[in-house]
Amino acid sequence: MYAVEIRHDGDGLAEPTARIRSWLDHQQIEPNVFRFSLMPEGTIFRLEFKILSEAEVFAQAFGGQVIERTGTVAA
Numbered sequence: 001m002y003a004v005e006i007r008h009d010g011d012g013l014a015e016p017t018a019r020i021r022s023w024l025d026h027q028q029i030e031p032n033v034f035r036f037s038l039m040p041e042g043t044i045f046r047l048e049f050k051i052l053s054e055a056e057v058f059a060q061a062f063g064g065q066v067i068e069r070t071g072t073v074a075a
Contacts, residue, residue: 001050001056004065009042013038023061032050032068
């Protein structure tokens, strides 16, 4: 899988989560993993995709980058 991390600085989890979910729904992209880590300075979202092109377009839309390929992708 292809992981993308994006950072949201500041308080509030609902708005960035809703924005990400809305974008994914509009693009008809379903990540395999959608998780986040709360940090004192903000939130880090980590999404994992089976398809590299989906990871790349998500990263571009949200100012992130594809950071690694994790695990094995089953056909």
